[in-house]
Amino acid sequence: MKANQNSLYILMISIHGLIRGKQLELGRDADTGGQTKYVVELTRALARRPEVGQVDLVTRLITDDSVSPEYGKPLEALDQNARIIRIDAGPGLYIPKEDLWSHLDAYTDELFGWLHRQPRLPDVLHSHYADAGYVGVRLSHLTGLPLIHTGHSLGRDKFRRLLALGLSVEDIQHRYKMSERISAEEDVLNSASLVITSTHNEIEDQYELYDCYTPEKMSVIPPGTDLNQFHPPTGEEASVGFFGVLSRYLREPHKPMILALSRPDERKNIVSLLEAYGQSKRLQQLANLVIVAGNRDDIRELNDGAQNVLTELLLVIDCYDLNGLVALPKHHSASEVAEIYRLAAASKGVFVNPALTEPFGLTLLEAAASGLPLVATEVGGPVDIIGNCNNGLLIDPLDEASIASALLSILEDQELWSKYSEHGLTNVARFYSWEAHAKTYLEKLTALIDQNRIAARPAPLAKAPAVQTRTRAIFTAIDNTLLGDPEALAMFVKVIREQHRRVLFGISTGRSLNSVLKILKVHSIPMPDVLITSLGTEIYYPPQFTTDISWTHHIDHWWTPQVLKRIVDPLPGLTPQSKDQQSRFKVSYYYDEQLAPSMEDILTMLRQHEVSVHTTLSFGQFLDFVPARASKGQALRYVANQWKIPLERVLVNGGSGGDEDMLRGNTLGVVVATRHREELAQLSETQRVYFAEGSHASGILEAIDYYDFFNL
Numbered sequence: 001m002k003a004n005q006n007s008l009y010i011l012m013i014s015i016h017g018l019i020r021g022k023q024l025e026l027g028r029d030a031d032t033g034g035q036t037k038y039v040v041e042l043t044r045a046l047a048r049r050p051e052v053g054q055v056d057l058v059t060r061l062i063t064d065d066s067v068s069p070e071y072g073k074p075l076e077a078l079d080q081n082a083r084i085i086r087i088d089a090g091p092g093l094y095i096p097k098e099d100l101w102s103h104l105d106a107y108t109d110e111l112f113g114w115l116h117r118q119p120r121l122p123d124v125l126h127s128h129y130a131d132a133g134y135v136g137v138r139l140s141h142l143t144g145l146p147l148i149h150t151g152h153s154l155g156r157d158k159f160r161r162l163l164a165l166g167l168s169v170e171d172i173q174h175r176y177k178m179s180e181r182i183s184a185e186e187d188v189l190n191s192a193s194l195v196i197t198s199t200h201n202e203i204e205d206q207y208e209l210y211d212c213y214t215p216e217k218m219s220v221i222p223p224g225t226d227l228n229q230f231h232p233p234t235g236e237e238a239s240v241g242f243f244g245v246l247s248r249y250l251r252e253p254h255k256p257m258i259l260a261l262s263r264p265d266e267r268k269n270i271v272s273l274l275e276a277y278g279q280s281k282r283l284q285q286l287a288n289l290v291i292v293a294g295n296r297d298d299i300r301e302l303n304d305g306a307q308n309v310l311t312e313l314l315l316v317i318d319c320y321d322l323n324g325l326v327a328l329p330k331h332h333s334a335s336e337v338a339e340i341y342r343l344a345a346a347s348k349g350v351f352v353n354p355a356l357t358e359p360f361g362l363t364l365l366e367a368a369a370s371g372l373p374l375v376a377t378e379v380g381g382p383v384d385i386i387g388n389c390n391n392g393l394l395i396d397p398l399d400e401a402s403i404a405s406a407l408l409s410i411l412e413d414q415e416l417w418s419k420y421s422e423h424g425l426t427n428v429a430r431f432y433s434w435e436a437h438a439k440t441y442l443e444k445l446t447a448l449i450d451q452n453r454i455a456a457r458p459a460p461l462a463k464a465p466a467v468q469t470r471t472r473a474i475f476t477a478i479d480n481t482l483l484g485d486p487e488a489l490a491m492f493v494k495v496i497r498e499q500h501r502r503v504l505f506g507i508s509t510g511r512s513l514n515s516v517l518k519i520l521k522v523h524s525i526p527m528p529d530v531l532i533t534s535l536g537t538e539i540y541y542p543p544q545f546t547t548d549i550s551w552t553h554h555i556d557h558w559w560t561p562q563v564l565k566r567i568v569d570p571l572p573g574l575t576p577q578s579k580d581q582q583s584r585f586k587v588s589y590y591y592d593e594q595l596a597p598s599m600e601d602i603l604t605m606l607r608q609h610e611v612s613v614h615t616t617l618s619f620g621q622f623l624d625f626v627p628a629r630a631s632k633g634q635a636l637r638y639v640a641n642q643w644k645i646p647l648e649r650v651l652v653n654g655g656s657g658g659d660e661d662m663l664r665g666n667t668l669g670v671v672v673a674t675r676h677r678e679e680l681a682q683l684s685e686t687q688r689v690y691f692a693e694g695s696h697a698s699g700i701l702e703a704i705d706y707y708d709f710f711n712l
Contacts, residue, residue: 013059027264028295046438056082147193222431241336258411269354277289354375360381373424477507480675483697504529509632537555555626572597654680670700671699
């Protein structure tokens with residue numbers, strides 16, 4: 001890393017899809033679209049700015065024979081001050097983003113460890129899409145760094161559209177993991193200091209659907225386009241290789257070209273475009289239709305969505321007898337895309353995007369920078385692009401006659417074609433260059449970082465003892481986990497005493513310090529090295545029981561207990577717990593599920609009031625609210641980082657919902673057998689979580705053997 005302490009260091013997080021510096025495989029699948037290109041171009045554009053010392057783009061490390069070995073390289077240089085960093089996330093196989101959710105906690109832990117091995121922490125985190133937002137929120141809580149987020153597309157909007165297409169709620173959840181996605185989006189909107197959008201439509205029509213809708217912290221910064229790569233025709237277009245490809249499909253390849261370029265995705269609505277063309281003899285006389293829809297060798301080997309779209313296109317071509325008029329090439333490379341735009345522009349053609357909805361529309365900018373007039377959907381980003389550039393017409397994507405009429409208006413009027421072409425060239429350079437984007441981005445970012453520096457930041461982590469012999473750690477909850485089987489507890493205590501020189505022993509509980517000390521004395525449990533109490537809001541170090549002031553300072557961020565109480569106190573079925581169960585950073589209630597609102601309704605209410613907290617329901621009846629940066633899991637990671645003990649060597653024991661975030665991720669999780677462990681059933685598919693047959697301390701001993709913990 002070349003960034004010095006006085007220059008900006010920005011960390012981008014974009015997890016899914018295939019990301020590399022050259023030959024992006026755009027359109028390969030639903031996960032490798034405009035977002036992958038956006039994050040690579042943004043990283044490069046920011047790294048070129050003089051005030052920026054380093055930009056790292058963090059993504060997944062993929063080792064899969066079905067993709068290029070380049071995606072398995074941990075580090076790839078993008079530019080002088082820009083890198084792609086690849087971090088393990090679950091299996092090395094290239095899997096869809098919907099299958100990543102169960103691996104994101106481990107990814108967060110891997111990235112947190114990587115960050116602390118760097119010469120310095122970033123100044124800001126910038127997450128892209130909901131999965132990266134999930135990781136970004138947790139990293140922001142752990143590090144205290146400000147978080148910027150870009151959604152790219154939003155779950156609530158997609159959910160609404162899928163319901164309109166006739167899919168059931170169950171089908172949507174099964175295929176798209178929509179509840180996980182929307183929950184992550186709500187959390188990131190609640191936690192982010194700045195949300196960057198591409199259009200005003202995104203703020204007004206899509207983010208407005210969220211409980212955490214806060215337009216005052218949202219900023220429209222349109223993406224840029226590479227004007228060196230995308231430029232008007234040079235006059236030699238008919239000699240480029242792709243013209244020869246089109247000549248194999250088209251009877252008159254020199255006719256004007258109606259060009260559509262997108263993934264073969266139902267939402268892109270290219271079948272309706274083809275229907276509109278097939279129904280218009282005048283369009284067929286004036287122009288060819290070229291649909292560049294990803295790459296394929298055999299349609300039968302594609303995923304169901306792409307297979308359905310491409311099969312339907314072939315059926316429509318046959319229905320209207322469009323052979324020789326329509327080109328649907330099987331292959332194109334990323335390097336040929338700019339040539340394809342210029343071919344279309346040289347032919348006096350039109351670029352069309354008929355998508356049902358388009359969050360932004362990078363292809364519209366590329367086409368406009370190449371001199372092509374635009375015809376685009378009136379739903380989403382094209383409204384801003386055509387509004388700013390005045391270089392085309394908006395259409396109703398559900399009205400095939402509207403699509404045909406707009407295309408004819410431009411193709412039949414050469415004066416209008418020239419006007420739209422010139423306006424596009426001028427205004428894309430004015431409104432949508434990467435230089436302009438980077439400049440505006442950094443203006444927003446600098447103000448955000450200055451605010452964060454003024455606000456108190458956590459003190460440096462305390463150092464572990466000079467002579468550090470502890471190579472692993474055991475942390476356990478108390479109630480229904482450690483206690484309950486005296487014989488097994490005695491055996492566990494014996495193991496802890498025998499391994500004391502090499503194992504850090506910690507308690508992590510919802511109880512107060514005084515309550516924990518009484519239990520330790522009554523049950524003759526050796527004094528732990530670390531006590532995490534009151535649900536991760538307090539950290540103490542025996543024998544003097546020194547309070548970790550740095551941690552206290554860290555979790556105070558955005559903590560407003562009086563506002564919280566004003567919202568929660570009036571709710572039915574919630575009764576405040578006794579004063580000895582409350583603390584400065586913990587607000588606790590008894591929860592009566594027969595009378596109280598559901599947990600989902602309570603979380604919705606808090607989000608709508610912009611209250612940022614960590615909420616847990618334990619043993620079905622204890623509802624606790626603590627600061628967003630506090631929890632058993634976050635406190636445990638703080639301590640492990642202090643002592644330089646890898647999370648892969650931390651055995652964590654729990655038995656109720658309050659232990660969930662402590663068990664997730666790279667720790668060796670143990671769920672002991674208790675009547676409340678159904679609160680942790682969602683962890684059954686998580687790697688590194690063992691559901692013991694034994695209860696209480698016997699379950700912990702069972703897990704020590706299962707993991708062969710002392711020989712790791």
